[in-house]
Amino acid sequence: MTTTVIDIHDVSKRYDEGPPALTGLSLDVAEGEALAVLGPSGSGKSTLLNMIAGLDRPTEGTVTVAGTRVDVLDETASARYRRSRIGMVFQFFNLLNDLTVLDNVLLPAQLLGTPRAEARQRAGQLLDGLGIARHAGAYPGRLSGGERQRVAVARALVNRPALLLADEPTGALDTASGADVRRLLADLNADGQTIVLVTHDLALAASCATRTIELVDGRIARDERTAAR
Numbered sequence: 001m002t003t004t005v006i007d008i009h010d011v012s013k014r015y016d017e018g019p020p021a022l023t024g025l026s027l028d029v030a031e032g033e034a035l036a037v038l039g040p041s042g043s044g045k046s047t048l049l050n051m052i053a054g055l056d057r058p059t060e061g062t063v064t065v066a067g068t069r070v071d072v073l074d075e076t077a078s079a080r081y082r083r084s085r086i087g088m089v090f091q092f093f094n095l096l097n098d099l100t101v102l103d104n105v106l107l108p109a110q111l112l113g114t115p116r117a118e119a120r121q122r123a124g125q126l127l128d129g130l131g132i133a134r135h136a137g138a139y140p141g142r143l144s145g146g147e148r149q150r151v152a153v154a155r156a157l158v159n160r161p162a163l164l165l166a167d168e169p170t171g172a173l174d175t176a177s178g179a180d181v182r183r184l185l186a187d188l189n190a191d192g193q194t195i196v197l198v199t200h201d202l203a204l205a206a207s208c209a210t211r212t213i214e215l216v217d218g219r220i221a222r223d224e225r226t227a228a229r
């Protein structure tokens with residue numbers, strides 16, 4: 001039986017000005033999928049990601065993630081939802097530069113109230129698995145872009161999220177680091193992690209997505225199983 005992680009039903013998003021950012025969009029994402037969201041600038045990709053993360057609310061429709069109605073949460077519940085169910089990776093890493101690598105990774109676990117020993121064990125495993133254990137005591141400013149993005153991925157995974165969201169995770173990386181991060185995301189998905197990533201990087205979609213959708217004017221214009229691996 002497949003488990004639904006994301007259930008978006010008939011979602012529209014209108015702002016005061018301009019055409020709607022999303023129009024009657026429905027989307028189901030099953031556990032274990034790696035979904036790449038493509039589409040031209042302004043097509044609604046970040047808006048869609050923000051709906052899934054509970055960072056913005058639809059004007060109409062419902063958003064359910066891992067059994068939680070995300071579109072009706074108040075601010076506190078929404079923050080708790082992100083902390084416990086979602087890991088996020090951004091183009092520019094968003095690490096805290098005055099915390100060590102290890103403390104950056106531990107932070108979401110501390111915010112969730114995970115016992116320190118358990119959090120340290122999980123963080124250690126992640127840093128090991130991502131090949132950056134030797135940098136645990138370093139500050140992010142000393143790391144390369146690719147290494148920083150690995151730290152960001154470790155931080156995103158420390159609370160074992162049902163869903164990993166990524167917005168242009170290779171957008172700020174050189175070719176070699178981009179390839180590393182692509183491989184990393186593909187490996188995570190092969191181990192069962194459900195992923196939704198927004199990208200202009202066709203190589204990223206090709207190498208790690210099991211499914212690709214393309215947004216045009218806030219609607220799904222294409223929806224393909226890509227089964228990259």
Ligand SMILES: Nc1ncnc2c1ncn2[C@@H]1O[C@H](COP(=O)(O)OP(=O)(O)OP(=O)(O)O)[C@@H](O)[C@H]1O
Pocket residue numbers: 015016017018020021039040041042043044045046047048
């Ligand atoms: N806060 C806002 N207020 C008004 N309009 C907005 C707001 N946020 C987004 N929009 C509009 O919604 C549409 C979709 O924007 P969105 O950021 O989702 O596009 P995108 O596909 O992520 O583009 P890009 O590839 O450039 O990041 C755009 O027309 C944008 O101008």
Ligand SMILES: [Mg+2]
Pocket residue numbers: 045046047
């Ligand atoms: Mg965007």
